[in-house]
Amino acid sequence: MASGVHHPPNPPALHSFQSAELLVESLALFVVKAQKEAIDRKGRFTIALSGGSLPKMLKGLIDNPAVKWDLWQVFYADERVVPLDDPDSNHLLCSQELFSKVPIPKENIHAIDVSLLDDLEELSDAYEKELIREFAQKDAARFPVFDLILLGMGPDGHTASLFPGHPLLTEEDRWVAYIEDSPKPPPKRITFTYPVINHAARVAFVAAGAGKADMLSKVLDHPEEGLPSSRVRPVYPGQLYWFVDAQAAAKLELPPTDFKL
Numbered sequence: 426m427a428s429g430v431h432h433p434p435n436p437p438a439l440h441s442f443q444s445a446e447l448l449v450e451s452l453a454l455f456v457v458k459a460q461k462e463a464i465d466r467k468g469r470f471t472i473a474l475s476g477g478s479l480p481k482m483l484k485g486l487i488d489n490p491a492v493k494w495d496l497w498q499v500f501y502a503d504e505r506v507v508p509l510d511d512p513d514s515n516h517l518l519c520s521q522e523l524f525s526k527v528p529i530p531k532e533n534i535h536a537i538d539v540s541l542l543d544d545l546e547e548l549s550d551a552y553e554k555e556l557i558r559e560f561a562q563k564d565a566a567r568f569p570v571f572d573l574i575l576l577g578m579g580p581d582g583h584t585a586s587l588f589p590g591h592p593l594l595t596e597e598d599r600w601v602a603y604i605e606d607s608p609k610p611p612p613k614r615i616t617f618t619y620p621v622i623n624h625a626a627r628v629a630f631v632a633a634g635a636g637k638a639d640m641l642s643k644v645l646d647h648p649e650e651g652l653p654s655s656r657v658r659p660v661y662p663g664q665l666y667w668f669v670d671a672q673a674a675a676k677l678e679l680p681p682t683d684f685k686l
């Protein structure tokens with residue numbers, strides 16, 4: 426992928442749907458298209474998922490014959506530092522909502538190393554190494570280039586485990602960092618940093634429901650406030666997408682873009 430240093434980021438594509446059901450359907454079409462392009466080009470699809478409200482919105486991928494599960498390599502944009510069967514685990518949530526219902530090989534899902542739960546530095550280093558193993562010599566230069574990263578936006582504007590005002594917002598070198606003082610429980614987490622998120626080919630936020638409306642307007646209409654979700658701006662030619670429903674979009678000034686595949 427060409428370096429984007431001299432080119433401004435593409436403007437975000439905002440796709441707004443009348444209902445959460447339509448959003449789910451369109452999101453599945455979008456993911457399948459990203460998957461097809463990646464597999465046609467290099468025979469595999471690298472994707473990172475989030476926890477929270479996102480995994481449920483991926484149900485359009487279940488029983489979908491277009492999905493080539495054996496060619497997916499799945500990482501987590503952030504993970505809570507808890508055992509993989511803990512109710513707070515993003516991996517558990519994604520497994521319950523998606524992976525337990527589809528034929529994805531277990532080894533294609535990259536969960537955290539639970540033998541390192543007591544040492545956050547080691548744990549985040551190990552996850553970074555897992556990324557290096559996947560991307561080295563393939564589609565990475567200084568940072569990995571994911572085919573797709575799917576993000577959520579919390580009520581305070583956080584995304585992944587990047588929280589307002591936190592020093593991690595300015596991390597420029599590490600691929601994966603840890604946080605011990607998350608304002609949202611649980612306090613210990615690891616997270617992709619902005620350099621990783623912003624080097625992806627596509628980054629898509631998914632936000633549904635009236636509870637997201639105020640924050641969505643702040644993040645998209647007032648990016649100058651520098652909220653964590655506003656700082657996601659993939660370097661050119663990467664593209665940022667927002668998939669939202671009408672309730673989440675209710676207070677937005679930014680006009681939506683037609684959803685065309």
Ligand SMILES: O=C1O[C@H](COP(=O)(O)O)[C@@H](O)[C@H](O)[C@H]1O
Binds near residue numbers: 515580586
């Ligand atoms: O704590 C987290 O929150 C964000 C946002 O969650 P949502 O429920 O408001 O969608 C999520 O994207 C992240 O993965 C998770 O660890």
